Amino acid sequence: MTGFHAIRLTTRDGKRLGFDCTANESIVAAAAAAGIFLPVQCRAGACGTCRATCDDGDYALAAHSPGALSEDAATRREVLLCRTFPRGPLSFALPYDSSCIATEDSAPRPAVVTDLAVIAGNTVRLLLTLGPDPQRGGGAAFEPGQYMELKIPESGVTRAYSLANTPNWDGQLEFLIRLQPEGRFSAWLSGGARIGDTLSVRGPFGSFVLDQGSPRPRVFVGGGTGLAPVLAMLRRMAEWQEPHQARLYFGVNHESELFLLPELEHLSRELPRLGTALCVWRPGPDWTGFAGSPVEALRRDLEAGAFVAPDLYVCGPPGLIAATEALAQRHGIGAGRVFSEKFLPGR
Numbered sequence: 001m002t003g004f005h006a007i008r009l010t011t012r013d014g015k016r017l018g019f020d021c022t023a024n025e026s027i028v029a030a031a032a033a034a035g036i037f038l039p040v041q042c043r044a045g046a047c048g049t050c051r052a053t054c055d056d057g058d059y060a061l062a063a064h065s066p067g068a069l070s071e072d073a074a075t076r077r078e079v080l081l082c083r084t085f086p087r088g089p090l091s092f093a094l095p096y097d098s099s100c101i102a103t104e105d106s107a108p109r110p111a112v113v114t115d116l117a118v119i120a121g122n123t124v125r126l127l128l129t130l131g132p133d134p135q136r137g138g139g140a141a142f143e144p145g146q147y148m149e150l151k152i153p154e155s156g157v158t159r160a161y162s163l164a165n166t167p168n169w170d171g172q173l174e175f176l177i178r179l180q181p182e183g184r185f186s187a188w189l190s191g192g193a194r195i196g197d198t199l200s201v202r203g204p205f206g207s208f209v210l211d212q213g214s215p216r217p218r219v220f221v222g223g224g225t226g227l228a229p230v231l232a233m234l235r236r237m238a239e240w241q242e243p244h245q246a247r248l249y250f251g252v253n254h255e256s257e258l259f260l261l262p263e264l265e266h267l268s269r270e271l272p273r274l275g276t277a278l279c280v281w282r283p284g285p286d287w288t289g290f291a292g293s294p295v296e297a298l299r300r301d302l303e304a305g306a307f308v309a310p311d312l313y314v315c316g317p318p319g320l321i322a323a324t325e326a327l328a329q330r331h332g333i334g335a336g337r338v339f340s341e342k343f344l345p346g347r
């Protein structure tokens, strides 16, 4: 018979959680069985969402992608909780606050399409209004930076999209979505979707949220629609008038792909310590701004000493995140100060 091992988790804001886990169960599965729903996406060691650090105890770490957890990180006793199996009592530090952990499995809710508009060549802004939640009532409750799962009506197609707005009582959800050629959700958005359609949504999910307890400067890197969760965070900072020094690097391939520039200007007025760098990878001849990737622009500013010991928030394609993490490491910014969300393709 398999014995049970005591597992202790401590969240970034100091909340302690405990449950038992057998040697054959992952920490994520045992936590869910105990009614503790940790932030996860792939549950297969591929995305890195369930990263944590083991403070004490022995464990086995099953096969995983080096992009989700590098060998170096594993040597520092960082783990992926969906691939971690206990060999005795264990305690872990979680890199997010208790507000990212759900105590019940998220039930689907209907949400009505209230607006759908093209905001750049291949990017749309989708607005939904949530129906009432039988368990929690009305309103859209989430942490800026989190995402929802959206299911197209009468189809099996479900995709994750980051929320670009802040929590509200009206049940409003705002998404910024890049249309992918041949993409199934993209095809629905550009062809079939109509105002008044009802989608099924689940969430919120994810642990890509502001570290509210940190007074460090905040550096944001958004690649394309990776701006969405970053925008939610900046909007929250403006609502709360947070005093942090902040800088946004917004990267696109061509200037025709830039979007929501008036909104970014508005945020700069609301947040006097926010600077914005628009980074265009392959600009046309009339572009006078920075030509290159947001990681190059960030490197230039780090080398010039523009920020001391910042927190880094980065969202977009996996390559952008890997490049930002490598740059952070070269500049002595610890892995624990780099927060990321990868836009992995749906399954």
Ligand SMILES: Cc1cc2nc3c(=O)[nH]c(=O)nc-3n(C[C@H](O)[C@H](O)[C@H](O)COP(=O)(O)OP(=O)(O)OC[C@H]3O[C@@H](n4cnc5c(N)ncnc54)[C@H](O)[C@@H]3O)c2cc1C
Pocket: 041, 147, 159, 160, 161, 162, 163, 175, 176, 177, 178, 179, 180, 181, 182, 183, 184, 185, 186, 187, 225, 226, 228, 229, 317, 341, 342, 343, 344, 345, 346, 347
């Ligand atoms: C946590 C999370 C949050 C996300 N938030 C957003 C968001 O806010 N905005 C947004 O635009 N996307 C976001 N994504 C990506 C999104 O979930 C879908 O994967 C994307 O919209 C493509 O869906 P699709 O059905 O149109 O394409 P699919 O039918 O899934 O794929 C069609 C083709 O496009 C390729 N493809 C799919 N996605 C990408 C990609 N991101 N880059 C390059 N090629 C791709 C596939 O490999 C495939 O060949 C997020 C993903 C995750 C995991």
Ligand code: FES
Pocket: 039, 040, 041, 042, 043, 044, 045, 046, 047, 048, 049, 050, 051, 068, 080, 081, 082, 083
């Ligand atoms: S949920 Fe564990 S690596 Fe994706």
